[in-house]
Amino acid sequence: MSDAGAAVRISVIGPFKVTAPCGADITPTGAKNQALLAILALTPGMSRPRRWLEDKLWSTFGPEQASANLRQALSKLRALSPDLAAALNGGRIALSLDPQLVAVQDIAAPGLPHDDRELLEGLDVRDPEFEDWLRAERARLRDAIEAARPREARGVIIECRTDVHGTDQNAIIGEILANQIGQTVADNVRAWRRSGQINGATQRQEGDLQISCDLMENNGKPNIFIKIVHIPTGQILYSKLQALEHASDVLNSAVPISAIVFEAADRVIGKLPLIVENARPEARATALARLALYRMFSFEAESLREADSLLSQAYDVDRNGVYLGWRSLVRMIQLIELLEDNPQALREEAAWLSQRAIEDSFDNSLVQALVAQVLVMELGDPVGGIEMARLSVEQNPANGFGWTAMAMSHMRAGDAALAIKYSTQARQIARFSPFRQWWEVNHCVVNIACNQPAEAIAAGEAAARAAPSLRPAHRHLLALYAMDGQMDKALATAQKLTKIEPGFTLDRFINDETYPVRTLRTKGLLEPIRALL
Template sequence: MPDQRQTHFRIDVLGPLRLTGRHGRDCTPKGAKNQALIAMLALSPGMERPRRWLEDKLWSSFGPEQAGANLRQALSKLRSALGSEADLLQADRNAIRLAERQVRVDLLEEIVPGDDRTELLEGIDVRDPEFEDWLRQERAQLQAMINRTQPSSNRGILITCRSDGDTAAGRDRILADVLSNQIGENIADQVRAWRQADPDSVGAPDAPPSDVLIQSQLLADGNSHMLFLKAVHQPSARILYSRMQRVERLEAITNSEDEIARTVFEAADQILGKIPHALPKDRPETRATALSRLALYRMFSYDQDALREAYGLMDQAYRHDENGLYLAWGSLIRMTQMMEMSEEDQGGLMEETIDLYHRAMETGAENPLVMSIVSKVRSTVHGDLAGVMDLAQSAVERNPVSAFGLKALSEAYITAGRLQEAYRTSARACAIAKSSPFRHWWDTGHCLIALACDHYEEAITAGEAAARAAPLSRPVHRTLLALYAATGRMDQATEVARRMVKIEPGFTIDQMIGDPDYPVRTLRGKGLLAPLGALL
């Protein structure tokens, strides 16, 4: 699964080769051998191959000198085509490599095609027998991977949640149990899973072994306690997560205070990220988790093509595991496409958004994460305050440590005009989601809520954090543009306006100020569009 590193390039090898650079720019090279060179490096160990190996695969009928010259010429053309992004290719006298930390490759992200007819490097025609042999081997490996990952029966992930047996005091044991179960609940919100009682404690020695064991231990240390958490993949004994932290007051656990809620949220998120690596690939919940996690990375980039891909991935997740959560995420993706104005058929997106969230509620009405997502979607699509508030409050009651539920509740409060409650709830959601790879989603929401509460400096800080993590997000850049202008930072406002022209084709400040349908309702209501006139 993707990690939190900063990447600039995406290479798609499933179907026709495609290389996408910064800001979604299509950098796919022309010429079959140039494409083949990129593809072979992308699929090689460490994304590196010796020069001679590449020469043998692409110019096998040439002598060493001519093959070497051909490789140098291909590299020169590739660097020229990449322009300012030529740092993707690195070379020395012995080897050629891609800047691995800057690259993502679709086939290497725990994903295999949902359609087994998908072809690796479709349409590539290099006409070299050595390359064709390499390509046949790679396609055979892909087919074997597809065959291995055909879904088996869906029994759900089994999670045993318990306190460590060495915990002494009865109260400490109970609180440790509470923590383990909160982590298990947060995982079960996001993937089909069952929390399993410890078979020894309930007298069920023949119960199937759990997939994941979550253990918590509280140890008295003077006037405070040390908390030790550990999650283990039982069949392999691999540690999926561990953490040691001091708990000054045990009431922090019973009250689900921020420091504890953040730990629970972080633990569940990191365990979920490891599940596709640990569980067998033929289990539907394994594939669905991998697909949905990748979809979230795509969705929260806010790029037009990435949003389309995110929906396709989430749809695949649902086909592998008919969990209403994936329908709810699908409705949010469709709503985001509407808000980003990235598709022409706005009416069709609206209909699909509504259909998806209705189906999500039919199959996942008890899931607090489904409630949270649907609350946000309903608020944007219908402005249904009573329904939105009911869903958000129910989500938080069922899972008080979920940053998703708190975000939904903060937005329900803002719709109801309860500004200070919205601000406090949003700030708590951001604090809990601090370690999330999608933290910018919470930062974007907090930017708008802080703005509504006239905390402009805090809104700018949250907006800048969101823009760094999601440089293609139109809403956060629109908000920063207005905030910079309103606070007299015209140089920064001018820079954001230039960026908006790149990420939103056809953008003009005139439209932002004068078009009543342009999506800046909060900014318009706060009177923050007028200062933009100084930029005209």
């Protein structure tokens, strides 16, 4: 309510107590009078049917006597205080407390002495129905307190295993692949990998996920079967049977294998918040971060601010450096898109967040990839970006973000051949990602910078299909269509931008030096658009 000082205050932790707005104690005498107020106070909406209340407080009486007892209790409560009388509403069907006139103690508020006090302590109504209700409410209170209690993130426990089908080499290859998937999951959420084998009678904590990768021969060709299971429920989170050209593709981290690893890990990460107990910090942080990614990869100003807030909350819940790395990428996008008023402040924050992310999680391949991209695109350090991106892909060759960072680093360093090679590899690895527009729009920019307009158009169109309101994709397509003489498509794209980008005009696109088309302007690709003016 808006003014707790003008309310009747009801305390339910420890002994039941009712206080008038002036501070006077107006706690009713009589256990059932207290219980009647307590039930209403603890009910969502503060309203219960009369017959329900009669059944909870006078279950051993006949209907007429129970109804008379309820009326008598109401009269006594209203006589205690004009403030309580005003707050207690009695209709023919239901009784209620006015939420605008009553303030009920928050039973899950942090800092209250819950551990040594009980809900409605000492209240003895001596009615079996009320006692059942009270036991249920006390259990709910314990659950609420436990859910609100800060916990240390212990990490998702991942068991990586394989079964032998054929040669010993197949067993080793299956175990390598299972560990690659486990590592990619652990790059995104606090997690620990362990062997699926148990030696002796050692007791250990039950795992959360089991990743099994089994290789077998079929008509002389190796096949791999991947299955990821939530151990407590047995729920299958991901499964795939994939034919390989050569078993050594796993050892060499061939692109098709890296794509499977990236896809499997991404599917599991998306489902983790739904299957892991929400009270665990790593589950809550993963849910916040996943939602943030959907907001971030829209490239919309307000969505980017919301993404930053969600990632900040994720870091507060589970102090994992990956959330700082994502926040630095948010700053990079805001800088590129010119969405905020103080670019220097954003650049300083990007640098600070990148440094903190590396300090917190230096050995995290995803953190290395995110920081590498920020170093290259906004902090003016392509050499540092290449070094950091190389660390990322050496540690985890299935990291699609790492290969994009490699591509952008080599693009800025002027090595067109490697930039296109790494960008092509990145988009192949991440082709099943729900955020694939990220790889497509980066591939479009790389091909523009490397004078490959046909490939740039294909990538830009793929990005627009994946995210129809993605403004960077449409901006690049506008210039590419005009350069290619496809004026009808260029005009349609300009009209699309008018709808999805506030303040868009062709004149601003061409003549405003601050407009976010740096690569197009550098390559001289804006002039053909003048034909549309």
